[in-house]
Amino acid sequence: SYELTQPPSVSVSPGQTARITCSGDALPKQYAYWYQQKPGQAPVLVIYKDTERPSGIPERFSGSSSGTTVTLTISGVQAEDEADYYCQSADSSSTYVVFGGGTKLTVL
Amino acid sequence: QVQLVESGGGLVKPGGSLRLSCAASGFTFSDYYMSWIRQAPGKGLEWVSYISTSGTTIYSADSVKGRFTISRDNAKNSLYLQMNSLRAEDTAVYYCARDKGVEAAHHFDYWGQGTLVTVSS
Numbered sequence: 001s002y003e004l005t006q007p008p009s010v011s012v013s014p015g016q017t018a019r020i021t022c023s024g025d026a027l028p029k030q031y032a033y034w035y036q037q038k039p040g041q042a043p044v045l046v047i048y049k050d051t052e053r054p055s056g057i058p059e060r061f062s063g064s065s066s067g068t069t070v071t072l073t074i075s076g077v078q079a080e081d082e083a084d085y086y087c088q089s090a091d092s093s094s095t096y097v098v099f100g101g102g103t104k105l106t107v108l
Numbered sequence: 109q110v111q112l113v114e115s116g117g118g119l120v121k122p123g124g125s126l127r128l129s130c131a132a133s134g135f136t137f138s139d140y141y142m143s144w145i146r147q148a149p150g151k152g153l154e155w156v157s158y159i160s161t162s163g164t165t166i167y168s169a170d171s172v173k174g175r176f177t178i179s180r181d182n183a184k185n186s187l188y189l190q191m192n193s194l195r196a197e198d199t200a201v202y203y204c205a206r207d208k209g210v211e212a213a214h215h216f217d218y219w220g221q222g223t224l225v226t227v228s229s
Contacts (some may be wrong), residue, residue, distance in 0.1 A: 001170065018114055030213060031213050033215040035216075042219040042221055043153065043203075043216075049211075049213075086153050089213075095167055096160065097143070098155065099145075100152075101151040
C-alpha cells in the first residue's frame with residue numbers, strides 16, 4: 001500500500017525556521033495537505049494544495065513541492081507552534097487517502 | 109459556524125459492535141463528502157472511510173474493509189460508522205471530518221473533537 005514518509009521529529013529554537021519533509025512516489029501527481037495537531041486537540045489544516053494557506057493560518061506557515069517531496073516550512077517559529085504535523089495525500093488512483101506518520105516539532 | 113459532534117464511543121469487547129454518529133451543523137451537509145479518521149493512543153492519523161454527497165460512492169481502508177460501514181442521512185445532517193467484529197487494534201479516537209473531495213482532492217477542512225472507542229475484554 002502507498003506510504004508517505006516523514007521524519008519522526010524536528011527541533012528548532014524560537015525565531016528559527018523549521019522544515020518538515022514528506023516523501024511519496026505519487027506526490028508529483030497528487031496534491032499534499034498539512035495538518036497541525038496539539039495535544040488533546042483535533043487536527044487543523046494549515047496548508048492545502050501543496051502551497052495554499054487557509055484563512056486564519058499565520059503567514060509564517062508555507063508549503064512547497066519538488067518531485068517526490070513536499071515541505072512544510074515554519075518561519076520565525078514560536079513556542080505555540082510546538083505540535084505534531086501530518087502530511088496527507090492520495091494514492092496514484094486518487095481513490096485512497098493516506099497520512100504520513102507525523103513529525104513532532106519541538107521548540108527548544 | 110461549522111460544527112461536527114461525534115458520539116457513540118465507549119468500551120466494547122473484542123468481536124463486538126458499535127455505531128458512531130456525527131452531527132453536523134453550520135453548513136449544507138448534503139454538499140460535502142464526509143470522512144472518518146482515527147488515531148490510536150499515542151499514534152498517528154489513519155484515514156478510515158469516506159462517503160460521497162449522495163452516499164453512492166464509498167471507499168474504506170483495507171484495515172477496516174468488510175467490518176466497518178460508513179453511511180449518512182442528509183435529512184438529519186448526520187454521518188455514521190457501523191463497526192463490527194471489533195479488534196483490540198481498532199482502539200482509537202475516531203474523528204468525523206468534512207471532506208473537500210467534491211471540489212478537490214480529498215482533504216479535511218473541519219474536524220470534530222473525536223470519540224474514543226476502546227476494544228478490550
